[in-house]
Amino acid sequence: MIELADVHVRLGQRDVLRGITVSLPERRVGVIGANGSGKSTFARLINGLARPSSGDVTVLGLDTRRHAARIRRRVGFLFTDPDAQIVMPTVAEDVAFSLRRKGLSREEVEHRVQEVLARYGLREHADHPAHHLSGGQKQLLALCSVMVLEPDILVMDEPTTLLDLRHSRQVADLLRGLPQQVVVVSHDLALLEDFDRVLVLDQGRIVADAEPEAAIGHYRKIMS
Numbered sequence: 546m547i548e549l550a551d552v553h554v555r556l557g558q559r560d561v562l563r564g565i566t567v568s569l570p571e572r573r574v575g576v577i578g579a580n581g582s583g584k585s586t587f588a589r590l591i592n593g594l595a596r597p598s599s600g601d602v603t604v605l606g607l608d609t610r611r612h613a614a615r616i617r618r619r620v621g622f623l624f625t626d627p628d629a630q631i632v633m634p635t636v637a638e639d640v641a642f643s644l645r646r647k648g649l650s651r652e653e654v655e656h657r658v659q660e661v662l663a664r665y666g667l668r669e670h671a672d673h674p675a676h677h678l679s680g681g682q683k684q685l686l687a688l689c690s691v692m693v694l695e696p697d698i699l700v701m702d703e704p705t706t707l708l709d710l711r712h713s714r715q716v717a718d719l720l721r722g723l724p725q726q727v728v729v730v731s732h733d734l735a736l737l738e739d740f741d742r743v744l745v746l747d748q749g750r751i752v753a754d755a756e757p758e759a760a761i762g763h764y765r766k767i768m769s
């Protein structure tokens with residue numbers, strides 16, 4: 546469960562989020578809106594990467610201001626730019642790096658890394674330099690590094706931006722099958738078509754909150 550209570554975020558001179566109150570028990574929640582409307586900031590609030598200037602954000606029963614480290618262990622976050630998340634030279638090493646704090650045996654780490662790489666179609670790239678992957682493959686690698694930790698909630702900031710149609714569909718299928726709650730910020734409206742709920746942000750406020758068709762319809766109207 547994700548709950549925001551009268552959340553304001555001020556960055557520099559700008560009120561980026563202005564009085565957001567929402568409870569999100571649904572499994573798949575989409576967030577759409579114009580450039581600069583506050584979507585990424587909203588996403589970052591959920592795993593404690595951004596802090597409210599006022600108001601409260603509670604995730605899995607924990608206040609994100611007081612429990613940022615615990616929240617980050619349980620809420621996986623995928624950035625728009627996968628390069629921001631790649632830290633090790635090879636694909637397999639990068640995924641294994643995520644598991645470093647788990648205290649697992651070398652065999653168990655290897656097993657989990659190979660399993661997740663196979664699941665997302667990267668097994669044959671295991672020993673390749675991570676920075677030589679295509680943009681889409683890097684996005685899949687970032688996903689592997691997050692999913693190998695089995696987070697309770699997955700937050701994704703524009704996960705299909707670099708993906709071709711086949712890989713976008715793969716991400717859509719993946720989101721459909723995941724047991725975790727997922728919150729996805731996206732300009733890819735097709736990705737959100739069968740979500741449970743979609744929020745529309747405009748100038749730091751929620752201006753629509755509905756099932757996808759109605760929310761996307763509202764978004765199209767304010768953008769026309």
Ligand SMILES: Nc1ncnc2c1ncn2[C@@H]1O[C@H](COP(=O)(O)OP(=O)(O)OP(=O)(O)O)[C@@H](O)[C@H]1O
Pocket residue numbers: 556557558559561578579580581582583584585586587
């Ligand atoms: N650290 C910061 N300092 C000042 N302003 C910031 C900072 N971070 C973001 N902003 C501003 O806050 C506003 C909202 O940014 P945010 O990235 O949340 O929007 P967004 O809806 O995700 O946009 P996009 O669709 O372009 O990714 C933007 O105008 C941005 O310039």
